[in-house]
Amino acid sequence: MATPLSNDRYSRVAIALHWAIALMILSLIVFGFLMTQEWMPQRFTIYQWHKSFGITVLILSLFRLIWRLGHKPPPLSADMKKWELSAAKVTHVGFYVLMIGVPLLGWAMVSASRLPIENKLFFLIPLPDMPGVPSSDAMTDRLKLLHEIGAKLILFLFVLHVGGALKHHFVAKDGTLARMIPALRRK
Template structure:
């Protein structure tokens, strides 16, 4: 099977896009709510942010499990060694971040001296981690959470830029292999992908 005909499974694509959309929404709203004055709106935003963050963590662990048990499509033959290394680093980095960001958020609320309960959408209770509680510990996890979010922004730019380069410059099938089936035919080019030659 050529690299042109290989595509990610429906499960892999669904997890990829669900997590991507939630991360893209979670990061800016996280920075926005952090800078708001305390109010009922800010409290509600935090509770929703925690709920979606825990969903991202769950989906990310499922995605990692799926990835470890299902082989990803091979990279195009024309890719240079440094491009392959960069692609590998980017993917590993994303797995670390999509798990690390919600996990540090969970550790942050666990370390908070406020002791506010965590419930997914106000219904499902989630226990806090048995970590040191106090302002210093909370500040550490807040800072770590924010740093990871900023790194994710940079990695997203790199990832999207790389995908667009593959599609518009290299004219290969890398982007097509992860897009939803409904968009595949629209994005597919009339010319044969580079790796098929």
């Protein structure tokens, strides 16, 4: 069993942003699957929800990055191996790059589309086209491919992240997960 961490935990803001973004990303993955299914009724509505959640993830991720730069996270377990520390760092950096990059690619993709569809966030707020993105089928196809690759990378990192968190909780028993889930805090 690993040496338990101190009672340091993430701030309430960091925890709220973590879980809000995580739930939205899970929703985006489900929406992304459903909106591409021919049999799915209300595909247009699902596309609009996907865009709304994507832009929200972009905004929250930018805020989270700014928050993270100004608020040092609690230290990782001293018992972690060098490769685990490297994996944690690469995973977190990868998440930030993808949580910002994938929504930007999606926004650029709908901006490049020649389809005359008005994009409104949550069916209320008009989303303008991204400045400087040329409208063409070829550009739309390239951006779509990059957006899909980014989404698959997010899913891969998500599985890796959850697996690591569960490993820390059930195998290492080092209190790492309790720092992000207040209900698990040790007495």
